[in-house]
Amino acid sequence: MARFTQTETRRQQQPQQPHPAHTSLVFTGPGATPSQQPLLLIPHQHQYSQITFPKPMNGSESISIHPESGNMKDQDAIKLFIGQIPRNLEEKDLKPLFEQFGKIHELTVLKDRYTGMHKGCAFLTYCARESAIKAQNALHEQKTLPGMTRPIQVKPADSESRGDRKLFVGMLNKQQTEEDVYRLFEPYGVIEECTVLRGPDGNSKGCAFVKFSTHAEAQSAISALHGSQTMPGASSSLVVKFADTDKERTIRRMQQMVGQFGIFNPAIALPFSTYSTYAHALMQQQAAIMAASHGGYLTPSMAFPTTQLHQMGALSINGLPPNSMTPVSGEFHQALGLSSPPANITTPSIVTPIVNGFTGIPHHQPNGHPAVETMYSNGLPSYSTQSPTAADTLQQAFTGVQQYTAIYPAGTLTPIGQTLPQPSQVIQQQQQREGPEGCNLFIYHLPQEFGDNELMQMFLPFGSVISSKVFMDRATNQSKCFGFVSFDNPASAQAAIQAMNGFQIGMKRLKVQLKRPKDASRPY
DNA sequence: TATGATT
Numbered sequence: 001m002a003r004f005t006q007t008e009t010r011r012q013q014q015p016q017q018p019h020p021a022h023t024s025l026v027f028t029g030p031g032a033t034p035s036q037q038p039l040l041l042i043p044h045q046h047q048y049s050q051i052t053f054p055k056p057m058n059g060s061e062s063i064s065i066h067p068e069s070g071n072m073k074d075q076d077a078i079k080l081f082i083g084q085i086p087r088n089l090e091e092k093d094l095k096p097l098f099e100q101f102g103k104i105h106e107l108t109v110l111k112d113r114y115t116g117m118h119k120g121c122a123f124l125t126y127c128a129r130e131s132a133i134k135a136q137n138a139l140h141e142q143k144t145l146p147g148m149t150r151p152i153q154v155k156p157a158d159s160e161s162r163g164d165r166k167l168f169v170g171m172l173n174k175q176q177t178e179e180d181v182y183r184l185f186e187p188y189g190v191i192e193e194c195t196v197l198r199g200p201d202g203n204s205k206g207c208a209f210v211k212f213s214t215h216a217e218a219q220s221a222i223s224a225l226h227g228s229q230t231m232p233g234a235s236s237s238l239v240v241k242f243a244d245t246d247k248e249r250t251i252r253r254m255q256q257m258v259g260q261f262g263i264f265n266p267a268i269a270l271p272f273s274t275y276s277t278y279a280h281a282l283m284q285q286q287a288a289i290m291a292a293s294h295g296g297y298l299t300p301s302m303a304f305p306t307t308q309l310h311q312m313g314a315l316s317i318n319g320l321p322p323n324s325m326t327p328v329s330g331e332f333h334q335a336l337g338l339s340s341p342p343a344n345i346t347t348p349s350i351v352t353p354i355v356n357g358f359t360g361i362p363h364h365q366p367n368g369h370p371a372v373e374t375m376y377s378n379g380l381p382s383y384s385t386q387s388p389t390a391a392d393t394l395q396q397a398f399t400g401v402q403q404y405t406a407i408y409p410a411g412t413l414t415p416i417g418q419t420l421p422q423p424s425q426v427i428q429q430q431q432q433r434e435g436p437e438g439c440n441l442f443i444y445h446l447p448q449e450f451g452d453n454e455l456m457q458m459f460l461p462f463g464s465v466i467s468s469k470v471f472m473d474r475a476t477n478q479s480k481c482f483g484f485v486s487f488d489n490p491a492s493a494q495a496a497i498q499a500m501n502g503f504q505i506g507m508k509r510l511k512v513q514l515k516r517p518k519d520a521s522r523p524y
Numbered sequence: 525t526a527t528g529a530t531t
Contacts, residue, residue: 168531197530207530235527244531252531433528442527469528480525516527 071127073105078132080124083153085109086145087118098124101138102131123157132156165218166211170239171474172196173231174204181208188224189217206234209243218242227475237475435466435486439493440515443500444482445508446470451479459485462499463492484515 085094091107098104105127110119126132140154169181182194193211196204212218226240244252434440446455456468470483487493493514501512 166531170530172530205530209531235525235529239530249531440528444526467528471525471528473525478525482526484528486528511526518527 071103071105073125073127074129076129077105077125077127078129079157079159080126080132080136080154081157082122082124083120084145084148084150085120085122085152086147087120088147089145090118091122094122094124097139098126098135101126101135103127121153124154164215164242165213166193166209166243167218167221168239168241168243169208169210170206170241171231171234171236172204172206172208172238173233174206175233176204176208176231178208181210184225185210185212185221188221189213207239230475235471236473239474433467433469433484433486434515435488435493436490437517438490438514439466439487441485441487441493441496442482442511442513442515443485444511445505446479446481446483446510447505447508448479448481450481450483452483455483455485459487459496459500462496463487463489 082094082098089109091109094109095104095107098107103126104124106125107122108124109122111117112119124132124135126135136154136156139152141151144151167185169185172181176196178194178196181196182191185191185194190213191210192213193209196208197206198204210218210221212221222240222242225238227237230237441459443455450458450470452468452470455470456465459465459468464487465485466488467486468483469485471480472478473480485496487496497512497514500510503510503512
């Protein structure tokens with residue numbers, strides 16, 4: 001292995017000689033020949049600590065930047081990452097070593113943001129692209145600088161190549177291997193990396209990373225493959241998208257934290273004010289991005305402040321004026337927190353729910369009709385001597401009107417026995433997915449039109465709903481007619497099962513049961 | 525159309 005050796009005394013002790021470094025460091029051995037294998041080297045996990053923190057929108061960081069004045073760089077210049085440099089070498093010391101390959105546009109030693117400590121690496125941009133290639137070929141892994149145990153790293157900075165050619169692939173089936181994924185993506189370009197994500201047990205998580213050699217290739221794979229097919233056993237069509245950037249990953253982690261602790265103000269959740277401010281900004285930014293670009297992942301209640309929701313709620317749908325309630329449909333809309341029922345829907349139900357031992361939740365009747373009167377006036381068979389329950393009320397309300405629930409912003413009226421969902425509750429619904437064991441319901445045979453909010457409204461009478469989720473088909477954006485509701489306690493979940501399992505809506509009956517535990521389907 | 529995801 002070729003090495004650098006120091007042939008002079010330390011130049012820091014000789015300040016009268018400004019730049020002796022290129023004479024003090026000399027090549028020994030045959031290492032000056034170009035490397036045949038320029039890529040895939042040591043991990044360098046420290047290099048992003050600088051750029052994952054928020055930066056001012058204009059201007060550059062005040063880490064030591066030493067552009068050669070008057071030197072313009074090529075449009076296609078390559079920013080190099082330099083690793084494994086001794087911590088006592090500063091820009092001025094490194095410059096001579098790299099200058100031999102061309103004019104330097106910018107050379108920056110990476111310093112710890114807070115301590116200012118030299119991190120043993122640097123970024124280097126030559127004015128000419130060609131210089132960068134020469135430097136990489138000559139130096140990368142070819143010499144070891146004095147005091148270092150590993151050879152110097154000279155290669156394009158990850159910021160140069162990463163990010164826009166690495167794809168995240170979701171909704172694979174768990175049997176698909178790296179090779180299967182490779183075959184799938186092969187037609188769209190040169191694949192540099194293909195990894196199936198696996199858990200600790202080695203089982204596939206049903207997703208993968210595929211890195212193409214160019215952005216264009218990656219883009220063409222997205223166009224061709226995203227949503228193009230559904231793998232056997234996968235719950236939705238194939239997902240092909242650019243992998244998260246560091247920033248997105250940070251956001252994701254924060255969202256998870258927020259969900260986990262049930263805290264909605266990052267300034268309270270996180271200990272350091274800089275982090276809190278950052279978290280806050282990131283999340284706001286993320287919310288804005290999502291609302292603007294693919295609002296489908298967000299409910300209106302996420303995208304708009306509560307006051308705005310209330311305004312939206314005042315609008316009518318289907319050209320019908322608000323508050324034209326009939327006893328049945330009015331109750332339905334009341335029950336679901338909707339406000340403008342259609343006028344002509346009175347289809348009686350044929351099959352009634354099985355209600356066992358559920359104590360009805362007190363609820364008021366805004367139209368002046370008590371629930372029991374509504375019920376019998378509709379010609380329904382009586383199935384028990386119990387007083388009417390929340391489920392009964394809902395049963396009446398649902399009949400024949402579910403087609404009106406689709407696009408409506410929920411949370412605009414007070415549901416039975418409940419107060420209006422607070423903003424925190426609405427946000428939490430997106431963040432906090434599962435409740436404790438025994439609190440999570442799986443609901444099948446939902447009306448096609450039901451979204452997360454309608455589902456939540458339907459189950460609010462039985463307790464505090466911490467989340468509700470209707471499964472959507474990614475390709476068609478249609479409900480798959482099943483979903484989850486989580487309560488904060490098992491008794492509410494049981495009450496909801498008792499009342500709502502078998503509950504008829506239109507021609508279908510709801511199936512409401514405890515969600516299968518995660519490991520239930522595992523063999524052995 | 526059958527159990528919330530996955531970086």
